[in-house]
Amino acid sequence: MTRMIAFRVRQWHKWVSLIIGAQAMIWLASGLYMVVMNLDFIHGDHLVRNMSDTISSGYEPRITFSDVLAGHPDANEIVLTNWIGKPFYRIYSPAGAHLVNAETGNEQSPLGEADAISVARYHYARSGEVSAATLLENDAEAPSEIQSRKLPLWRIDFSDAGSTSFYVSPDDGSLITRRHTYWRVFDFAWMLHIMDYKERADVNNNLLRIAAGLGLSLSILGLWLLWFSFKRRQGDR
Amino acid sequence: MMGIVRQAHKWIGLVLGFQLALWMLSGLGMAILPHDKVSGEHRKAEHAETASLESTRDQVRFLPEVDDRAVRQIRLRTFNGRPVYEIVATDGNSLLDAETGRPIVIDEALAIEIARSDYSGPGRISKAIYVATPTLAIRNHAAPAWRINFNDPERTSIYVSAATGQVLERRNHYWRTFDTLWMLHIMDYQNRSNFNNPLVVISALVVFWLGLSGIVLWWDSFRRHDFNLVAKWRNRKKRLTLSLTDSEGGAVRAFDAKPQQSLYAAMEEQGYPLPSSCGGGGTCGLCRVRISPETPITPADRRQIPESELDSGYRLACQHRVDTALSVILPHGLLDAKTFTGTIVSSEFIAPDMYELRIALPEPLAFRAGSYVQVEIPPFRSHLDQLDLPDTVRRQWQASGTAKAFGTDTPLHRTYSLANSPGELGSDILLNIRLALAKPDTSGVPVGIGSAYLSTLRQGDTVRLRGPFGDFHVYDDGAEIVFIGGGAGIAPIRSMIHDQLVSRSRTSKVSFWYGARTQEDIVYKEEFEHIVDNCPNFSWHVALSHLNETDAWTGKRGWIHEIVRDQYLASHPDIAQCRFYVCGPPPMLEAVLMLLNSLGVSEERIAFDDFGN
Numbered sequence: 001m002t003r004m005i006a007f008r009v010r011q012w013h014k015w016v017s018l019i020i021g022a023q024a025m026i027w028l029a030s031g032l033y034m035v036v037m038n039l040d041f042i043h044g045d046h047l048v049r050n051m052s053d054t055i056s057s058g059y060e061p062r063i064t065f066s067d068v069l070a071g072h073p074d075a076n077e078i079v080l081t082n083w084i085g086k087p088f089y090r091i092y093s094p095a096g097a098h099l100v101n102a103e104t105g106n107e108q109s110p111l112g113e114a115d116a117i118s119v120a121r122y123h124y125a126r127s128g129e130v131s132a133a134t135l136l137e138n139d140a141e142a143p144s145e146i147q148s149r150k151l152p153l154w155r156i157d158f159s160d161a162g163s164t165s166f167y168v169s170p171d172d173g174s175l176i177t178r179r180h181t182y183w184r185v186f187d188f189a190w191m192l193h194i195m196d197y198k199e200r201a202d203v204n205n206n207l208l209r210i211a212a213g214l215g216l217s218l219s220i221l222g223l224w225l226l227w228f229s230f231k232r233r234q235g236d237r
Numbered sequence: 238m239m240g241i242v243r244q245a246h247k248w249i250g251l252v253l254g255f256q257l258a259l260w261m262l263s264g265l266g267m268a269i270l271p272h273d274k275v276s277g278e279h280r281k282a283e284h285a286e287t288a289s290l291e292s293t294r295d296q297v298r299f300l301p302e303v304d305d306r307a308v309r310q311i312r313l314r315t316f317n318g319r320p321v322y323e324i325v326a327t328d329g330n331s332l333l334d335a336e337t338g339r340p341i342v343i344d345e346a347l348a349i350e351i352a353r354s355d356y357s358g359p360g361r362i363s364k365a366i367y368v369a370t371p372t373l374a375i376r377n378h379a380a381p382a383w384r385i386n387f388n389d390p391e392r393t394s395i396y397v398s399a400a401t402g403q404v405l406e407r408r409n410h411y412w413r414t415f416d417t418l419w420m421l422h423i424m425d426y427q428n429r430s431n432f433n434n435p436l437v438v439i440s441a442l443v444v445f446w447l448g449l450s451g452i453v454l455w456w457d458s459f460r461r462h463d464f465n466l467v468a469k470w471r472n473r474k475k476r477l478t479l480s481l482t483d484s485e486g487g488a489v490r491a492f493d494a495k496p497q498q499s500l501y502a503a504m505e506e507q508g509y510p511l512p513s514s515c516g517g518g519g520t521c522g523l524c525r526v527r528i529s530p531e532t533p534i535t536p537a538d539r540r541q542i543p544e545s546e547l548d549s550g551y552r553l554a555c556q557h558r559v560d561t562a563l564s565v566i567l568p569h570g571l572l573d574a575k576t577f578t579g580t581i582v583s584s585e586f587i588a589p590d591m592y593e594l595r596i597a598l599p600e601p602l603a604f605r606a607g608s609y610v611q612v613e614i615p616p617f618r619s620h621l622d623q624l625d626l627p628d629t630v631r632r633q634w635q636a637s638g639t640a641k642a643f644g645t646d647t648p649l650h651r652t653y654s655l656a657n658s659p660g661e662l663g664s665d666i667l668l669n670i671r672l673a674l675a676k677p678d679t680s681g682v683p684v685g686i687g688s689a690y691l692s693t694l695r696q697g698d699t700v701r702l703r704g705p706f707g708d709f710h711v712y713d714d715g716a717e718i719v720f721i722g723g724g725a726g727i728a729p730i731r732s733m734i735h736d737q738l739v740s741r742s743r744t745s746k747v748s749f750w751y752g753a754r755t756q757e758d759i760v761y762k763e764e765f766e767h768i769v770d771n772c773p774n775f776s777w778h779v780a781l782s783h784l785n786e787t788d789a790w791t792g793k794r795g796w797i798h799e800i801v802r803d804q805y806l807a808s809h810p811d812i813a814q815c816r817f818y819v820c821g822p823p824p825m826l827e828a829v830l831m832l833l834n835s836l837g838v839s840e841e842r843i844a845f846d847d848f849g850n
Contacts, residue, residue: 007502007517007555014458017451027264028448032441035423035432052327057305065313065322065335066297073291078313093289194268204272212265219258226250229518 006228013221020214023195027215030189042186044178047164049125051175053082061087061102068100083108083173084122090172097171110170116154120166123175128160135170144200145179145187239457239536243520246450253444256424260444263418275415277407280358280393293320299338316341316402317350323401329380330401343402348383352395355404360389367399373416373429374408457536460558472496478562479503494559500526501555509567517555524554527566532557545840574703577602581698582665584691586627587760591725593656594668594691601664602655602705606736607729607818607846609654610666610704614690618644624693630672639675643689651687654820654846655705656728658736669728669760709820709846711737715745717815721801721829723752726820729846731761733818738772748776748805752797752825754783756790778804798828806836813838819845 017024040046061080068078072091079090080102087102099109108115113133120130136142137152146153146167153176154168162180169176191200195208250257273279290297290313297320301311307327313335314321320335332341343351345365353362364386368375375382380400387393391409398405416429423432424440476493481504494503501524504511511524519537530550537556538547550566579596586592602610621634621641634641657667672692673685694700711718711733718737722730730749737743753759765777780793780800793800806812817838819829826845833843 007499007505010517018455018459021448021452021455025448025452027260028441028445031260032445035437035441038433039431052309054307054309054327055303055311057303057308059303060300064300066300069290069294069297069313073294075290076288076314078290080311082309202272203268204270205268208268209265212261212268216258216261216265219254219261222250223254223258226247226254229247230251 006225009221009224009228013218013225016214016218016221020211020218023211024215024218026192030193033189034186034193037182037186042183044164044180044183047125047162047178047180048123048175050084050123053085055080055082055087059087061089063089063100063102063105067105071100071105072098084119088173090174092172097169099171099173108173110152111154111168111173113154115173116168116170117156119168119173119175120154120156120158124158124164124166126158126160126164128158128164130156131159132157145184146177147201149176239454240520240540242450242453243457243518246447246454249443249447249450253440253447256440257444257447259421263422266418267415267422270411270415270418274391274409274411277393277395277409277412280356280387280389280391280407280409282355282357284355288315288318290315290320293318293335296320296336298336299333301333301335301338317347330398332401341402343383343397343399345383347402348397348399349385351397351402351404352383352385355395355407356387356393358387358389358393360387360393362386363388368396374412375405376428376430378405468497477559479507479559480562480564481509482564482566496559498559499555500528500557500559500563500565501553503559504554504565511554519553519556522553525551526554527551528557528563574706576701576703579666579700579702581694581696581700583696584694586630587669588758589629589633590674591669591671591758591760592692593760594670594694595662596666596668596700596702598664598666598702601660602666604655604659604705605710606658606732607654607709607711608705608707609652609709609729609846610668610702611650611652611706612668612687612691613701613703614645614649614651614687615701616644616646616648617690617693618642619689619693624689625695626692634672634674637674643686645686645690649686652706654707654709654725654729654732656731658732658740660740661735667728669725669731671725707846709818709844711818712816712844714816717746718743718748719801719806719815719817720747720749721752721797721817721819721821722749723797723821723825726822726825726846727751727760729820730818731764734765734768734775738768738775744774746774747772748778750797750801750805751777751779752800752821753779753781755781755788796828797825798832801829802832802836806832812836813842815842817843819843 065078065080068089068091069075072078072093074093074095075091076094077092079092081088081090083099088108089100089102091098091100097109098107099111100107111119113135117130117133132155134155135152136155139151142151143155145165149167152170154170156166156168158164158166162182165179167176167178168174187200191197194200194203194205195211196202196205293315297313301322301324303311306324308324309327310325312323312325314323316332321341322333322335324331324333332343333339334341345367349362349365362385366384366386368382368384370381371378374394375396378396378398380398382399382405383397385395385397387395391411393407393409395407396405397403420426420429423429423434424437425431425434475496477496478491479494480491492507494507499517501511501517511526519535519541522541525542527550530548532550532552534547534552535556538552541553542551577598579598582595582597584592584594620643621631624631626634653668653670655666656669657665670688670691672688691700709729720730720734734747734749738747749765751759759779768775769777778793778800780795780797781790782796784790784794793804809815815838817833819826821829830843830845
């Protein structure tokens with residue numbers, strides 16, 4: 001009776017492929033894109049420079065940590081850092097973040113357009129020019145590519161082949177993230193891969209669970225069929 | 238074209254189907270494992286926001302120094318109730334007390350305290366381990382760390398940085414399972430992090446074609462009526478009449494079949510399993526039946542069945558649906574075949590590589606001359622040294638390079654034509670079996686299993702047979718008959734000649750053109766000569782193809798198809814009125830069929846038995 005089982009298995013394989021075949025193809029195509037594209041490239045490592053600036057050895061800020069703390073008593077954390085080539089303090093408190101010059105004590109934040117562009121250009125490693133600077137303040141105008149990052153943010157666009165966008169925080173002056181065409185395609189592929197078409201983040205969604213279950217049965221039925229296919233033909237005349 | 242796509246689908250499936258199943262399995266596993274448990278968030282204590290520095294303001298007395306370690310940042314925050322500076326340097330991070338300026342050492346007790354305050358589950362701390370170099374669990378972190386184990390059911394481990402006291406990771410069995418699935422998914426079995434590794438890239442590239450070929454196969458696999466769900470629903474209780482007819486017009490059976498299932502499935506359901514080795518894929522061609530010639534021809538039919546047979550209604554049963562009342566013509570014997578246990582009466586070599594097996598059946602077999610039987614070869618093991626063969630055969634076996642040991646682990650079936658005519662030997666039957674040795678240039682291949690097994694049988698041994706089968710029969714009219722045959726193809730021809738001339742005393746002209754290699758290969762010589770003496774309408778002609786110039790042989794030399802053409806058919810006055818019956822090894826059969834075709838003999842005047850083995 002094995003040939004009848006093979007017959008049934010072939011029918012199931014055929015019909016399950018009709019239900020899940022297109023999604024399986026999408027998994028293969030999106031998976032292929034994600035493994036073929038170098039991850040560092042997708043992350044945009046080639047777009048940035050000056051990401052590990054240090055503070056000059058022996059530097060003593062004119063404004064001390066105690067001074068900053070006196071001016072911002074509600075702070076949770078105060079960070080002395082190198083901000084586009086000069087020493088600055090970043091101050092984080094429940095009310096928000098601030099950027100303060102470590103030499104003059106002047107507050108730089110919130111960053112204006114010129115400062116935001118300066119940050120972007122300081123970290124930009126390619127040859128494109130700034131083509132647009134937009135302050136994103138409310139959720140309605142926030143593109144999905146910033147994911148869960150908090151607003152407000154400056155979006156600085158460059159006129160290069162990858163349509164690079166840098167996102168700069170007007171509060172602490174840091175480069176929050178960078179995006180380019182291949183990242184955007186990767187993100188789209190990821191969305192297709194995990195089948196969360198809204199947030200592109202939830203790998204536990206039921207659609208994915210059901211589809212993966214069907215995909216698994218499709219491949220197991222396929223393996224089963226292989227076993228029949230490669231069994232030696234017997235009793236042929 | 239579809240054949241290539243189907244082959245590609247099958248072979249890629251063989252190479253990487255298992256990996257595809259692993260991708261699906263690991264993907265499903267990762268989709269099922271809840272993410273908050275995998276990340277350990279569910280055991281994380283609900284801390285207030287990082288404590289404000291305000292209460293410790295007066296303690297911030299020490300001013301940190303930017304030393305020459307390439308310091309990137311100095312962060313002032315609270316840690317364990319005290320203000321601290323975290324020095325973020327290129328070569329690693331460190332903590333200083335903001336009041337005294339003394340380095341803070343994260344020792345075991347402190348790490349345990351940090352882990353305990355981070356943890357909210359029911360477990361207790363069972364162990365603290367110092368991890369000097371990063372393990373897989375903290376592969377994204379650089380510094381040494383403390384691993385604090387909890388004895389909860391999911392075996393939580395909290396990793397505390399030995400440099401900064403920060404909680405690096407919260408790991409548990411959910412994560413460990415997830416991480417194994419992730420490893421299988423991205424095929425990086427060492428570091429579990431690089432999904433650009435060549436193995437996964439190549440696999441994805443190849444399996445991509447598995448998917449593409451699968452989608453192309455949809456067009457070949459689905460028919461429009463597969464999607465006619467309304468009709469299916471409406472017809473769910475309907476039954477159609479399927480009538481089965483033997484190819485000889487007898488033994489009609491009729492039964493009701495469910496519509497819209499394949500003919501193959503309907504037949505199987507009614508207890509008439511057709512032969513098949515592909516399981517309904519339309520790729521083995523064994524389930525052919527004859528139905529109405531108007532039935533549309535599918536691509537699979539076209540691949541498996543020759544044009545002339547398509548025209549007369551042969552189709553693959555697995556490729557056609559029962560959608561109207563159908564009349565199916567089965568190969569002769571399929572409905573009436575019986576299974577017997579026969580007893581060997583004698584086994585005798587009648588040519589250097591062919592022996593005659595005489596088998597007694599429990600009752601006479603009703604068959605038509607030209608039929609064949611199926612013989613069961615049970616699992617067995619044997620060796621040349623155990624065989625009782627004539628010395629010439631043994632030498633030939635050794636000279637051909639055929640492997641000496643042979644056998645099978647699973648039962649096999651082989652078919653052999655009956656060499657006797659109906660009623661000739663009472664309830665005994667006669668088979669001519671050619672011992673299939675290796676060809677000269679294929680040294681080491683095994684002997685033909687069926688022929689070797691049967692050669693081991695001796696008088697009194699039993700063998701299981703099923704039959705009779707076959708459509709190779711002499712047409713019942715008064716036409717002239719030309720038999721052309723050779724090798725083991727002599728069997729059905731002997732049966733037919735004996736039946737027509739001895740049993741039925743046929744009076745029309747009958748000639749037999751017999752091709753053999755050498756004089757030793759000519760079998761049943763005396764019998765044919767005896768028939769010639771008694772039947773003036775019969776003649777037989779032997780041509781030998783493998784003689785040396787010096788061999789003494791006064792008869793015809795050369796290939797039988799050339800001899801019959803030059804010496805008979807080319808000058809035949811009315812070749813269109815002859816009927817041709819052909820049986821022999823595949824190359825001979827092919828040559829004869831080409832010859833008859835070139836002489837303009839129509840296909841319905843030719844019957845042949847193809848037993849290419």
